[in-house]
Amino acid sequence: MSIKSRSQRQELAMLLPAVIFLIALIVVPFALSIWFSFTDQRLVPRPIPTKVIGFTNYLRMFDDPLFWQAIWNTVLFALLVVPFQLAISLGAALILNAAIPFRSVFRAIAILPLLLPMTVIVAIWAVLFRIPNGPLNAAYQWFAGSGNYVDWIGNPSTAMVSIVVLSAWATFPYQMLIYLAGLQDIPQDLYEAAKLDGAKSWQRFRYVTWPGLRNVNIFLLIITTIGALKLFTQVNILTKGGPNGATTTIIQYLFQQGYATQKVGYASAVAVFFFLAVTAIALLQRRFLKNEGEA
Amino acid sequence: MADVRFSSVRKGYGAVEVIPELDLTIEDGSFTVLVGPSGCGKSTLLRMIAGLEEVTAGTITIGGEDVTHRDPSERGIAMVFQSYALYPHMTVADNIGFGLKLSGLPKDEVAKRVADAAAILQLDKLLERKPRQLSGGQRQRVAIGRAIVRKPKVFLFDEPLSNLDAALRAQMRVELAELHTRIGATMVYVTHDQVEAMTMADRIVVLNGGRIEQAGAPMDLYRAPATPFVAGFIGSPRMNFLEGQAAKALGGDLVGIRPEHLDISAASGLWQGRLRHAEHLGSETLSYVDVEGVGSMTVKTEGEVSVAPNQLVYLSPREGQLHVFNAGKRTSI
Numbered sequence: 001m002s003i004k005s006r007s008q009r010q011e012l013a014m015l016l017p018a019v020i021f022l023i024a025l026i027v028v029p030f031a032l033s034i035w036f037s038f039t040d041q042r043l044v045p046r047p048i049p050t051k052v053i054g055f056t057n058y059l060r061m062f063d064d065p066l067f068w069q070a071i072w073n074t075v076l077f078a079l080l081v082v083p084f085q086l087a088i089s090l091g092a093a094l095i096l097n098a099a100i101p102f103r104s105v106f107r108a109i110a111i112l113p114l115l116l117p118m119t120v121i122v123a124i125w126a127v128l129f130r131i132p133n134g135p136l137n138a139a140y141q142w143f144a145g146s147g148n149y150v151d152w153i154g155n156p157s158t159a160m161v162s163i164v165v166l167s168a169w170a171t172f173p174y175q176m177l178i179y180l181a182g183l184q185d186i187p188q189d190l191y192e193a194a195k196l197d198g199a200k201s202w203q204r205f206r207y208v209t210w211p212g213l214r215n216v217n218i219f220l221l222i223i224t225t226i227g228a229l230k231l232f233t234q235v236n237i238l239t240k241g242g243p244n245g246a247t248t249t250i251i252q253y254l255f256q257q258g259y260a261t262q263k264v265g266y267a268s269a270v271a272v273f274f275f276l277a278v279t280a281i282a283l284l285q286r287r288f289l290k291n292e293g294e295a
Numbered sequence: 296m297a298d299v300r301f302s303s304v305r306k307g308y309g310a311v312e313v314i315p316e317l318d319l320t321i322e323d324g325s326f327t328v329l330v331g332p333s334g335c336g337k338s339t340l341l342r343m344i345a346g347l348e349e350v351t352a353g354t355i356t357i358g359g360e361d362v363t364h365r366d367p368s369e370r371g372i373a374m375v376f377q378s379y380a381l382y383p384h385m386t387v388a389d390n391i392g393f394g395l396k397l398s399g400l401p402k403d404e405v406a407k408r409v410a411d412a413a414a415i416l417q418l419d420k421l422l423e424r425k426p427r428q429l430s431g432g433q434r435q436r437v438a439i440g441r442a443i444v445r446k447p448k449v450f451l452f453d454e455p456l457s458n459l460d461a462a463l464r465a466q467m468r469v470e471l472a473e474l475h476t477r478i479g480a481t482m483v484y485v486t487h488d489q490v491e492a493m494t495m496a497d498r499i500v501v502l503n504g505g506r507i508e509q510a511g512a513p514m515d516l517y518r519a520p521a522t523p524f525v526a527g528f529i530g531s532p533r534m535n536f537l538e539g540q541a542a543k544a545l546g547g548d549l550v551g552i553r554p555e556h557l558d559i560s561a562a563s564g565l566w567q568g569r570l571r572h573a574e575h576l577g578s579e580t581l582s583y584v585d586v587e588g589v590g591s592m593t594v595k596t597e598g599e600v601s602v603a604p605n606q607l608v609y610l611s612p613r614e615g616q617l618h619v620f621n622a623g624k625r626t627s628i
Contacts, residue, residue, distance in 0.1 A: 187380065189376050189378045190380050190382060192345075192367075193380040193382075193441075194382075195347065195368065196345065196372070196373065197368065197397055198366075198369075198394055198397045207382065207393070211382070212383075214384070
């Protein structure tokens with residue numbers, strides 16, 4: 001056996017466990033989803049055998065107003081949460097990157113939300129959102145007078161915004177850490193050159209920091225968007241998609257169809273559509289935003 | 296007038312004093328090279344002129360104006376960094392014109408001045424490129440262009456050639472010297488390379504441990520180094536030093552002799568030694584000789600010298616070329 005082919009075999013052998021898991025946990029379920037999406041598969045097997053029904057699931061899906069509402073809610077959530085979350089992540093990263101006292105203490109505190117499971121975070125926020133006397137309403141009453149309160153998650157006009165704020169808070173440390181790494185990657189010389197060129201602090205941000213974070217921004221925009229499109233846990237625990245479908249997201253809809261009403265074939269069609277939509281969005285973002293060096 | 300004056304300047308980081316009290320005047324229109332080993336404070340001095348480093352005490356004036364606490368952009372200086380520090384997302388033209396744009400100069404005036412600088416530095420055809428599309432030498436030129444275009448009173452260079460290969464470094468040395476002649480502005484140049492210092496400077500300031508060891512014209516430093524440190528730092532190959540009895544016999548507690556001021560002979564001489572190794576460079580030969588009671592000495596001889604390893608040789612210093620030091624100070628004339 002030649003040395004080259006032996007080392008190739010070793011490489012393949014080392015890849016094998018990961019490949020097996022990938023196939024078993026991602027490729028096979030996804031292939032099954034595609035297959036199920038063309039059938040009337042139920043969650044619990046019925047005496048009547050599963051039939052292939054062609055594109056019926058897809059046609060039914062496109063006819064369902066709740067599906068379109070779920071899409072709109074998901075898009076709205078992404079449009080609200082992505083810029084908001086990236087802005088607070090960048091802001092926090094800029095503060096932690098500056099030479100402030102007790103920086104390492106603040107850094108440790110800032111990543112705390114990352115250490116909590118989403119269910120715990122949602123439970124904490126459920127307390128904050130409580131009516132009529134939760135902490136947020138207590139603060140609201142300072143301005144609006146006692147007796148007034150907002151049903152943050154029960155009111156269709158505030159439910160989505162409440163979910164947005166909660167979600168941004170829960171996961172911003174992840175983006176913040178990546179921004180922090182990106183900021184520390186920008187050579188100090190550039191800031192000094194900009195100072196010599198007469199750039200004020202805002203201009204140094206505009207002309208050195210912001211362009212220096214280009215690749216980080218592209219990466220974070222894509223993964224934060226994908227994360228936002230997958231919104232489920234918060235909604236499922238807090239609102240179950242309500243009130244009046246105001247927070248039903250595409251995954252929440254998929255879950256309801258697949259588990260609550262047991263229509264696995266139909267839910268698979270939603271999953272396949274979701275996969276294609278997310279892939280298309282990621283590819284579009286990638287196409288329009290090229291990394292530094294690719295433009 | 297754009298001389299640079301340090302008056303009782305000190306710089307410390309907490310308890311660590313990098314520059315003890317220092318006074319220095321850099322003459323208007325001079326090409327002054329600050330030279331010294333790593334950590335000697337030369338870059339700190341330069342950065343204090345630029346305003347990128349606060350002084351702990353004392354004052355710095357440029358052209359008679361106290362700039363000690365002024366913003367870097369208000370000192371009338373421009374700086375070329377070792378890393379070039381070009382804005383990676385901007386074109387060459389934008390890099391050069393950035394400072395002018397921020398100062399609110401009209402667009403056509405910025406374009407004109409960028410074009411003028413580009414013409415001087417032969418960057419005309421590269422103006423629309425990004426820094427990553429340029430070679431090291433071209434990037435260096437852009438960095439210099441960015442400095443020129445602001446028409447500063449003082450140019451500051453922080454080891455600008457250290458990222459270039461040897462051939463390009465030699466070429467850029469000449470170009471920078473020519474640029475100085477053409478512009479006539481005060482230039483302060485930091486390097487650890489004594490060849491750069493000797494070839495470009497009209498005045499060298501040798502620094503050691505934050506203190507000025509000696510300041511003067513390159514040939515003055517070469518001919519009459521004030522301290523053993525300067526004697527060892529200026530000149531290549533390094534000066535040979537005699538200590539102990541060998542030095543005492545010549546009137547000092549340390550005596551230096553440059554390799555190019557030693558004659559090597561197979562017949563007779565002041566010191567007898569055995570040739571350890573010889574490097575034949577064509578135009579010159581470097582012989583390394585182990586001299587009994589003195590140690591290893593280097594001899595630089597023009598042209599070819601036919602010597603073989605282990606051969607017995609004699610070394611003699613040339614007339615008037617001994618540098619005698621007592622208590623760390625030069626005592627020979």
